[in-house]
Amino acid sequence: MLLEMSDIKKEYVLGPQKILALNGVSLSIDQGEFVSIMGASGSGKSTLLNIIGCLDLPTEGRYRIRGDDVSSFSEGRLADLRNLAFGFVFQTYRLMPRISARRNVEIPLIYRGYSAKERRERAIQALVDVGLEDRIEHKPTQLSGGQQQRVAIARALVGDPALILADEPTGNLDSKTGEEIMGIFQRLHEKRALTVVQVTHDPFMARHGTRLIQIKDGEIEGDSFILDRVFAEEILA
Numbered sequence: 615m616l617l618e619m620s621d622i623k624k625e626y627v628l629g630p631q632k633i634l635a636l637n638g639v640s641l642s643i644d645q646g647e648f649v650s651i652m653g654a655s656g657s658g659k660s661t662l663l664n665i666i667g668c669l670d671l672p673t674e675g676r677y678r679i680r681g682d683d684v685s686s687f688s689e690g691r692l693a694d695l696r697n698l699a700f701g702f703v704f705q706t707y708r709l710m711p712r713i714s715a716r717r718n719v720e721i722p723l724i725y726r727g728y729s730a731k732e733r734r735e736r737a738i739q740a741l742v743d744v745g746l747e748d749r750i751e752h753k754p755t756q757l758s759g760g761q762q763q764r765v766a767i768a769r770a771l772v773g774d775p776a777l778i779l780a781d782e783p784t785g786n787l788d789s790k791t792g793e794e795i796m797g798i799f800q801r802l803h804e805k806r807a808l809t810v811v812q813v814t815h816d817p818f819m820a821r822h823g824t825r826l827i828q829i830k831d832g833e834i835e836g837d838s839f840i841l842d843r844v845f846a847e848e849i850l851a
Contacts, residue, residue, distance in 0.1 A: 615681075616776065616809060617666065618642040622675035624661050624832075635661040636672070637832040645776070646807040648799070650823035650840070652814055658832040659813045660781060666811060667700050667779045668692050697725055701770030705782040707762045709754040709769075715741060716750045719769045726773060740768035744798055760791035767798060778802075780812040784819055796822040797846035822846060 624636040635658045643649055653659040664670040665677065668684060677684045679699065687695065701722075709718045719737035728736070741750050744764040754762050763783060770778055780799070784792030800822060802808045814820050821844040828836035 616643050616645045616679070618678045619665075620676045622662075622665065622672045622677065624658075624665065624670070625673045635832055636665070639675070639829075639832070639834055641827065641834065641837065643809065643811065645809055646803075647825055648803045648810045648812075648823040649825045649827060650812050650814060650820035651827045651829060652817065652820040653829040654815060657829050659815075659829050661832075662829065663779055663781055663811065663813045666777075667702060668696050697722065698773065699776045701773065701775035701778045703763070703766050703770050703778065703780040703783050705785040707754070707759075707766045707786075709762055709765055711754050714751045714753055715746060715757070715765045715768075718754070718765055719772050722769060722773050736772050737768070740772040741765070743771065743802075744768045758791075759787055760794060763787065763791075763795055764798065767795070767802075771802070776809060778808060778810045780810065782814055783812060784814070784816070792819065793846045796844075800846055818844065 619642070620640050622636055622639040623634065626633045626635060639662060651659045651662060661670065665672055671685070679695070684692070710721075716734065716737045719740050720733040723733045723736060738750055741747060744767050746761060746764050746768065749757060749761060754765065757765065778799075783799075784795050787795065796819060799810055799812070803810050810823070812823065820826055821840055821842065824840055824843065826836065826838055826840050827834060
């Protein structure tokens with residue numbers, strides 16, 4: 615088992631008001647799954663993803679990663695876990711605009727102590743893996759939205775994480791480009807046995823995974839394997 619959550623609750627306090635974002639969520643994810651977490655805006659899906667990625671901690675409940683209880687981790691150990699175990703892909707790409715695609719991809723490796731030569735080699739290979747071998751030294755402002763998201767995927771992959779976490783990864787893209795991005799995720803999942811968890815509000819994009827978790831009002835209302843899976847046509851042009 616890669617990760618396991620038991621009765622997770624997350625409460626936010628906004629002045630006199632308390633908001634229960636997650637209410638007793640329990641789930642487990644195995645190595646090699648491609649999980650889509652689907653729900654409407656405000657359903658709690660992004661909060662759940664943030665807790666999975668240790669960007670936030672639950673108010674109550676237990677979260678184990680490879681058997682280790684995350685609640686017992688120090689801040690330093692949590693930071694190490696985020697750096698080593700997870701690769702993050704966000705809707706808004708979060709690239710540094712003044713440096714090249716290659717240097718953006720190298721950033722996680724700086725914190726891991728890789729040499730400049732190792733960083734360069736690994737970043738170039740990651741960009742090749744997502745079809746950007748001809749855009750390696752381009753800056754984000756010289757790239758389309760889909761190409762920028764590929765850079766973000768390469769950055770997430772470069773450290774060989776145990777888990778890729780994607781928060782609405784096609785949300786800022788047109789449908790054709792979104793299909794291309796999902797094709798990259800599917801190829802990486804299948805060829806590398808990579809574990810992917812994506813959050814989406816789009817049922818069509820959710821069906822690119824192998825398992826669907828539906829969340830509403832902070833509770834899981836459905837968890838099933840995807841039998842009518844959509845296979846994207848990956849276009850690396």
